[in-house]
Amino acid sequence: MEQKEKKISKAIIQRLPRYYRYLGELLSQGVDRISSSDFSKLMGVTASQIRQDLNNFGGFGQQGYGYNVKNLYEEIGKILGIDRVHNIIVIGAGNFGKALAGYSDFEKRGFRIKALFDKDSTKVGKTYSGITIHPMEELRTYIADNNIEIAALTVPKAAAIELASVLKDTGIKGIWNFAHTDLNVPDSIVVENVHLSESIMRLSYNMKSRNAGS
Amino acid sequence: MEQKEKKISKAIIQRLPRYYRYLGELLSQGVDRISSSDFSKLMGVTASQIRQDLNNFGGFGQQGYGYNVKNLYEEIGKILGIDRVHNIIVIGAGNFGKALAGYSDFEKRGFRIKALFDKDSTKVGKTYSGITIHPMEELRTYIADNNIEIAALTVPKAAAIELASVLKDTGIKGIWNFAHTDLNVPDSIVVENVHLSESIMRLSYNMKSRNAGS
Numbered sequence: 001m002e003q004k005e006k007k008i009s010k011a012i013i014q015r016l017p018r019y020y021r022y023l024g025e026l027l028s029q030g031v032d033r034i035s036s037s038d039f040s041k042l043m044g045v046t047a048s049q050i051r052q053d054l055n056n057f058g059g060f061g062q063q064g065y066g067y068n069v070k071n072l073y074e075e076i077g078k079i080l081g082i083d084r085v086h087n088i089i090v091i092g093a094g095n096f097g098k099a100l101a102g103y104s105d106f107e108k109r110g111f112r113i114k115a116l117f118d119k120d121s122t123k124v125g126k127t128y129s130g131i132t133i134h135p136m137e138e139l140r141t142y143i144a145d146n147n148i149e150i151a152a153l154t155v156p157k158a159a160a161i162e163l164a165s166v167l168k169d170t171g172i173k174g175i176w177n178f179a180h181t182d183l184n185v186p187d188s189i190v191v192e193n194v195h196l197s198e199s200i201m202r203l204s205y206n207m208k209s210r211n212a213g214s
Numbered sequence: 215m216e217q218k219e220k221k222i223s224k225a226i227i228q229r230l231p232r233y234y235r236y237l238g239e240l241l242s243q244g245v246d247r248i249s250s251s252d253f254s255k256l257m258g259v260t261a262s263q264i265r266q267d268l269n270n271f272g273g274f275g276q277q278g279y280g281y282n283v284k285n286l287y288e289e290i291g292k293i294l295g296i297d298r299v300h301n302i303i304v305i306g307a308g309n310f311g312k313a314l315a316g317y318s319d320f321e322k323r324g325f326r327i328k329a330l331f332d333k334d335s336t337k338v339g340k341t342y343s344g345i346t347i348h349p350m351e352e353l354r355t356y357i358a359d360n361n362i363e364i365a366a367l368t369v370p371k372a373a374a375i376e377l378a379s380v381l382k383d384t385g386i387k388g389i390w391n392f393a394h395t396d397l398n399v400p401d402s403i404v405v406e407n408v409h410l411s412e413s414i415m416r417l418s419y420n421m422k423s424r425n426a427g428s
Contacts, residue, residue, distance in 0.1 A: 013419055017412035021394070044396075080415045081422035095313030102309055105394060105411050111418075150417065174421045176414060180235070180319060182258070190424055192417035194410065197319050198231035200390060201294045203364065203406035204325075205227055207388045208295035210404055 012053050016076055018043070019053070023073040035066035085110045087147050088176075091163060092154035093118035093126075093133045096178055100152055102129040114146055119159075143170045152176040164191075226267050230290055232257070233267070237287040249280035299324045301362045302390075305377060306369035307332035307340075307347045310392055314366055316343040328360055333373075357384045366390040378405075 022043055026034060040047035054072075057079055077083045088106075090097045093116045100106070101113055116133040118124065124135045134142060142148065151172050153160045160179030167175065167189070174190045177183055183191050236257055240248060254261035268286075271293055291297045302320075304311045307330040314320070315327055330347040332338065338349045348356060356362065365386050367374045374393030381389065381403070388404045391397055397405050 008423075013416055016419070017409070017415040020415065021409075021412070079419065081418040082415060086418060095309050095316055099309030099313055100410075103410070106414065109411060109415070111414055149421070150414075173425070174417045176417055188424070190417060190420040192413055192420065194408070194413055195231070195235075196314075196317070196408065197323060198235070199406055199408055200320065200325055200364075201231040201234065201296060201323070202227055203388045203390055203404060204295040204300060205230070205293065206404040206406065207363070209222075210402070211387070 008056055012056055015045075015053060016080060019050075020073065020076045020080060020082075023069055023076065026069045027073055031069050033066050033068050039067060082110050085112055086149050088113045088150040088152060089115045089117060089139075089142065089148050090131075090152045090154060091117045091136075091139075092159070092178075093120070093123050093128070094154060096154035097152075098128045100154065101131045111150070113152075114148065115142060117142075139166070140170055143172060148172065150174040150176055152178065154178045157181040222270055226270055229259075229267060230294060233264075234287065234290045234294060234296075237283055237290065240283045241287055245283050247280050247282050253281060296324050299326055300364055301360060302327045302364040302366060303329045303331060303353075303356065303362050304345075304366045304368060305331045305350075305353075306367060306373070306392075307334070307337050307342070308368060310368035311366075312342045314368065315345045325364070327366075328362065329356060331356075353380070354384055357386060362386065364388040364390055366392065368392045371395045 022039075026042075034042075036047045036050060040050055043050070054067075057075065074083070088111055090100050090113055093101075097116055097118075101116055106113065113131055116128065116131050117136055117139055118133050119136045121135065123133045126133050143151075149172065151163075151167055151174075153163055153175060155163065157179050160177060160181055160183060164175065164177075164183040164185050168186055172189060174192065175183060175185065177191055177193045178196075180195060180197050182193070185191060236253075240256075248256075250261045250264060254264055257264070271289065288297070302325055304314050304327055307315075311330055311332075315330055320327065327345055330342065330345050331350055331353055332347050333350045335349065337347045340347050357365075363386065365377075365381055365388075367377055367389060369377065371393050374391060374395055374397060378389065378391075378397040378399050382400055386403060388406065389397060389399065391405055391407045392410075394409060394411050396407070399405060
C-alpha cells in the first residue's frame with residue numbers, strides 16, 4: 001500500500017471538501033452506505049473520478065458494497081485535518097469579520113473563532129455572536145496564550161500586507177486571507193486566499209462564454 | 215490565428231483574474247511595459263507558464279519588448295467580460311450581504327451592486343453603503359426593470375435552493391452563490407460558488423501536510 005505521504009494533486013484537494021460536505025449531508029439523512037454510482041449521480045461527477053480521487057488515500061470503497069458513509073466521512077475529515085479543533089482569530093471587525101464570527105458552520109467543523117481584533121478603539125470590547133473585539137496591541141500575547149493556529153484577515157490590502165509581516169513569528173500556522181492581494185510569508189505559514197474580486201470575474205467570464213454559445 | 219472561440223481550460227480561467235489584478239497594480243504605478251521575466255517574478259509563476267496562458271488568447275507579448283501593460287490589462291478585461299458594467303443584486307442583507315454592498319472594489323471593476331433584498335420586513339427600506347434593502351416581493355420586477363444580470367446569494371442553504379428555483383426564469387444570467395450548497399439551475403445560468411467552509415478545509419489540509427514535512 002503506497003497510500004501514505006503520496007503527493008496529492010491540488011485538484012483533488014479542491015474536491016475533497018465537497019466530498020466531505022455531501023457525505024455529511026448523507027450522514028445527517030441517516031444514510032449508511034452509498035453505491036459508487038449513486039454517489040456519482042449525487043455529486044455530478046463520474047464514478048471513475050470518485051474512485052480515482054479516493055484511491056489516492058488508499059481507497060475506501062468495497063466492490064459490491066459501495067462506500068460506508070460514516071467511515072468515508074471520518075477518513076476524509078482526518079485527511080483534511082478537521083478531526084480536531086483549530087483555534088482562529090479574525091483580524092478586522094468590519095462586515096466580513098463580523099460575518100465570519102457569526103458563521104456557525106465553521107464551529108461545527110472544528111474551526112473555533114476565539115476572538116476578533118480591530119485597530120479601531122471604539123470597537124474594542126464589543127462582542128459579535130459572542131466573540132469579543134480585542135485591541136491590536138494584544139495580538140501577540142493572545143495568539144501565544146490561546147493556542148491560535150489560524151488568523152483570518154478581513155482588512156484592506158495594505159493592512160493585510162503589514163499583518164502578514166507581524167504574524168510571521170507569532171506561531172500562526174495558517175492565514176485565511178480575504179484581502180485582495182497576495183501575501184509574502186515564510187514557508188512555515190500556509191496562506192489560503194479568498195479573492196472575491198477574482199471570483200466575480202470568473203463568473204463574468206463564464207457568463208460571457210456561455211452566451212457565446214460555447 | 216486560432217485564437218477565437220478556442221476552448222480555454224478551467225485552470226487558465228482561474229489564473230486570468232490574477233494576471234488582471236497584477237496588471238492593474240502595475241498600471242496604477244505608471245508602469246508601461248514589463249518583460250516576461252519581470253512579470254514572472256512579480257507573479258511567482260514561470261515565464262513559460264505566463265506565455266502559455268496568454269498564448270491561448272492570441273498572445274500579447276512581443277519578443278524583446280515584453281508586455282504592454284495597458285494593452286494586456288484591457289485585453290484580459292475584455293476576455294473576462296469586465297469591459298462593461300454588470301448590474302448586481304444581493305439577496306440576503308446579513309453581514310455578508312452588507313459586506314458585499316460596502317466593497318467598493320467591485321464597482322471599480324464594473325460590478326455595480328444596485329440593491330439588497332431581504333425577507334425581513336424590519337430591514338426593508340434601510341440602506342447600507344448607499345444601497346437600499348428591498349422586499350422579496352419586488353424581486354422579479356426589480357430584476358426586469360433594472361437590467362440585473364447577477365444575483366449574489368448571501369442566505370442560508372435552504373433559502374438559496376429556493377431562490378435558485380425562483381431566479382431561473384427572471385432573466386438572471388449568473389448566480390454568485392455564498393450558501394454552502396450546490397445549486398440546480400438551467401444551463402443558461404452560470405453559478406460561481408464561494409464555499410468558505412471548503413476554503414478553510416483546504417487551509418487546514420495544507421497546514422497539516424506542510425507540518426508533515428511534505
